[in-house]
Amino acid sequence: MTIQQDDRLEALSGWLRETLRLAVEAVEPASSDxxxxxxxxxxxxxxxxxxxxxxxxxENVRPFIGVAALLRDAGVQAPEILAADEEQGFLLLSDFGTRSYLDCLNAISVDRLYGDALDALTRLQCGVDIETAGLPVYDERLLGVELDLFRDWFLDQFLGLVPEAAESVVFDDVKRLLIASALEQPKVCVHRDYHSRNLMVTERLNPGVLDFQDAVIGPVTYDLASLLRDCYVSWPLPMVEVWMAGYYTRLCEAGLVGSVSPDTFRRWFDLMGMQRHLKAIGIFSRLKLRDGKFGYLKDIPRTMSYVTEVCGRYPELAGFLRFLEKRVLPQIISDRLV
Incomplete structure (x- = not known):
């Protein structure tokens, strides 16, 4: 730890022992994000x-506190906030244990665990009133800023790749396509990071849901794509399609997608996942270059494979696929990510 981090830990310990007057037996690292x-x-x-x-x-703990209340009111298991010092940035939370979905998912457990996660997602999307939630909107500006992370942090700073003029036009066209698809979708409460690292296996009301402080009002397929096209674990496409189709039926029954066709929903899902994955690749690169966190680099090939798979399914993405295959993929399969 740096000196600053040691100072934070000392202040945190003082808050627990002196302000809250708790009999602390031990303090140990749990995780970082x-x-x-x-x-x-x-x-x-x-x-x-x-x-x-x-x-x-x-960081600001207030969004975490507010969204936790929204989720719990909707029947989603978010941590209970036992004590808070907003000025110092400390929260005392209930503990969901140490078993994340990422640690527990396998061929035997996946249907049960994903079934629970989809149940919780249904409660989230049906149970949070987007008119009164007070959450920011996932608008055109934010979607564009996120997509630019791919160009700025991955292509430019990580790969040192400057797109040619024609390639920049292709990327701008892809941005417009992905943003338009996101904005035409019905709006719900979006967790914005609903995946295996942020879902904890619990005995009751599984899963315990974490890392929700960046929630927004946005596209109905966003969290579904985050879960089923997870950057940290992948499943055969036929399994993903079964889960996606089942969730589409749930949304139809709940009246959240109107009369949209299965084909349109599938396109929304695919393009929303692609927006998220391009953003994630940019974030993984930034974590390495800016923050010195190298562990996410290994997830770039999996995440990029989702992008190329979607590009291969839609003719309007053929130009972007050619750019990736010609300029980007050869560098990914080199030793650059080691």
Missing amino acids: ASFRRYFRVYLDGISCIVMDAPPAK
Whole structure:
């Protein structure tokens, strides 16, 4: 840890012991994520809790507190907030344990675990009133900013690749296509990172849902694509299509997608996943270059494979696929990601 981080841990310990007057038996690292937040597991009389350390200069705990309430009111299992110091950036949370979906998913468990995750997603999308939730909108500007992460951080800074003029036009056309597809979809509450690292296996109300502070009002397929086209684990396409079709039926029954056809829903799902995956590749590159976090590089080939698969399915993406195959994929399969 750096000196600053040691100071944060000392302040956190003081908050627990002196302000909250808790009999802390032990504090141990629990996890970190792709932000500046850290999490510690604390033991109090044999009971474990989680403490979030969110440096106020970098993070704001208020969205986490607000979205946690929205999720819990909708019947989704978000952590209970046991104590909060918003000024210091500390939260004391209930503990979902150590078994993430990523750790527990296999050929035997996947249908059960994904079934639970899709049940929770249904409650999220049906149970949060988008008119009163007070969440930001996933608008054209934000969708575009996210797509630019691919060009700025992956192509430019990570690969050192400057697209030719014609290639830049192709990328701009892809941006417009993906943004238009996202904006034409029905709007729901979007977790925005609904995948195997942020879902915890729990005994009741499975899953426990984490990392939801960036929730927005946005496209109905976004979280579905995050779950079924996970950057950290992949499944055969026929399985994905069965899960997707089943969820489409749920949405139709709930009245969330109107009279949209299965083919249109599939296109929404594919293009929404592609937007997310291009963004994720940019973020993985930024984590390495800016934050010194190398562990996400190994997930770029899997994530890129989703992009090329979707490009191969839609003729209007053929030009972008040619660019990837000619200029990008040869570098990915080199030793650059090692």
